[in-house]
Amino acid sequence: MKFTAFITSLALVGSDAFAPGASNVRSSTALNAEKGATSRMEFLQSAAAAAASLTLLPGQANAAKYGGFGAGSPEVIDPKDAIVDEDILKSDSVQKGIAAVRGYKQSVVDMKQTLASDGQADIGPKIRKDFDFSVIRSDLNAINAALDEDTQRGTDRIVRAILQDITELEVTQKQKAGVARSETRLGNVTKKLDKLEKSFDDYLAFAK
Numbered sequence: 001m002k003f004t005a006f007i008t009s010l011a012l013v014g015s016d017a018f019a020p021g022a023s024n025v026r027s028s029t030a031l032n033a034e035k036g037a038t039s040r041m042e043f044l045q046s047a048a049a050a051a052a053s054l055t056l057l058p059g060q061a062n063a064a065k066y067g068g069f070g071a072g073s074p075e076v077i078d079p080k081d082a083i084v085d086e087d088i089l090k091s092d093s094v095q096k097g098i099a100a101v102r103g104y105k106q107s108v109v110d111m112k113q114t115l116a117s118d119g120q121a122d123i124g125p126k127i128r129k130d131f132d133f134s135v136i137r138s139d140l141n142a143i144n145a146a147l148d149e150d151t152q153r154g155t156d157r158i159v160r161a162i163l164q165d166i167t168e169l170e171v172t173q174k175q176k177a178g179v180a181r182s183e184t185r186l187g188n189v190t191k192k193l194d195k196l197e198k199s200f201d202d203y204l205a206f207a208k
Contacts, residue, residue, distance in 0.1 A: 076154035079205040083148035089207065097142030098207050104136065105200040112193050119186045123173055131166045143207050151206065158203050165196040 088094060107130040111123045140159045144152050169192040175181050181189075 076157055077151060079208070082151040082206050084151075084206070085146050085148075089146040091146075093142050094146050094207070097139040098204070100135075100139040101143065101200055101204055104131065104139075105197055105204070107131070108193050108197045108200065112190065112197075115186065115190060115193075119183075120175075120181050122175070123189075124170060127166065127170050127173070133163060133166075136162070136166075140203060143203070147206060155203065155206055158199060162196070162199045162203065165192065165199050168192055169196055 107126070111126060114121045114123060114126075137159065140155075140162070144155055144159075147155060169189070172185075172192050173189045175185070
């Protein structure tokens with residue numbers, strides 16, 4: 001009987017020892033983001049699964065908030081508290097990245113104006129043309145190089161949010177051939193554009 005109890009206790013300890021923790025979930029998510037999804041839809045599915053896992057972890061209810069974006073993202077600090085290497089910030093690579101991200105934001109503004117003029121406009125081709133995941137990630141990471149490690153842990157979350165926002169935008173704006181886009185669907189597309197524009201603004205705030 002004592003031997004059976006001992007074996008049972010070992011099994012319980014072993015299961016706890018190998019249970020995934022918050023750091024493991026976060027590391028897995030970061031690794032997936034670095035490797036890049038093979039498609040926009042796969043990225044969205046991966047991000048959604050990671051988000052669902054994080055909601056089960058302790059401490060999330062007390063997460064710090066940075067503006068509207070930081071809810072549930074304790075590592076996203078206020079940009080005014082970020083430590084920025086001014087010399088690296090002035091480098092050609094970082095300045096090129098900043099200019100590119102501003103261009104992405106302007107593309108979002110252009111799409112909003114297009115839909116304001118024609119609610120049935122197909123913005124899918126522009127999304128795919130202007131928002132190449134590998135190029136966007138490279139430009140965002142160029143800016144990240146000017147930030148300290150603590151700040152980068154937060155901006156990495158914004159990078160993942162931007163890629164997810166783009167995926168959600170492309171899915172939401174799709175319309176069946178011959179079917180008019182309803183006011184409700186148009187409103188949903190506009191909300192996705194607003195969210196994406198804010199995500200770019202959030203990121204650029206760290207490079208001022």
